[in-house]
Amino acid sequence: MGQDSNETKTKRKRGGRSKEKKSTEKVFTNEEQKQQGNGSNQKKSQEFCPFGNYKNYYGYRISNDMDEDPRLKVMKKEWFQGKDCLDIGCNSGVMTIHIGKKKFGCRSILGVDIDSSLIEVARWRLRSFVRTQTSAKPGEKKTHSGGADGSEEQSIPLSNGSNAETKDLFQVVSFQKENFLHTRNLDENRYDTILCLSVTKWVHLNWGDDGLITLFSKIWRLLNPGGIFVMEPQPWKSYEKNRRVSETTAMNYRNIVLRPEHFQNILLDKIGFRTVEDLTSSLSGVSKGFDRQVLAFQK
């Protein structure tokens, strides 16, 4: 559901039932992927996002009637206050910037994403937020709209900042383009809290069971003792809709043995996390198709 189901709906409207089936069943060859990725005037329904690198992700997750992403309400201040944090698969940085704000009081938060254009948007969003807040009158709430790339990204509420906090925000929040699976092997830095929200499916589909275990092991290694890993896994049924975004994902999908319902046991029994807290029941008001588990593991 969510973004995936919205894309399917668009296809159904345009192409009718039989075409829709053909369209969603298509497996992209590597050459087609390159062409799709380079096309500047692609239609929205043809957006090629093999890593879940949706350009308007938060437009789907945060509807106009929400004041913020509902997941923020289950995030505990103690996980972030005075802590060094990492947000894996940060997309265009909306959650990362929110968590970097004074309300959560991070010492630092680094957002990383495989897609360089999303990292550019995230950096733009941060600059834009700071600029908007520093020019706002005291008590005035502001939001910003539009994308750095000129896209029609929906206005995302990032308000409630004060001038004192925005001055520091550049010191707290940063963004970096990287494929997390291929980086940080020799990284000496350690983090107190690591977020991995709605990313596991994309790692799993693109790098299979081995990639998923690499992701979990690396997170564990990068955490300080007592550190927190917050994970929002996508359910197995949602893999099916995305399995054919590329030849690689189609092949991996067929060979995947581990299932999202096993992740909790893998993280506790094999990776070595000590405890898990299931925050799902405290989550309310999420957009249709995004009612996913949120789990917090402690190293």
Ligand SMILES: C[S@@+](CC[C@H](N)C(=O)[O-])C[C@H]1O[C@@H](n2cnc3c(N)ncnc32)[C@H](O)[C@@H]1O
């Ligand atoms: C569906 S979005 C989730 C965004 C964000 N974490 C949230 O939930 O608000 C998944 C993101 O993970 C990123 N991603 C996928 N595989 C990645 C990898 N190996 N390294 C870094 N980022 C990755 C994608 O580019 C995409 O922006």
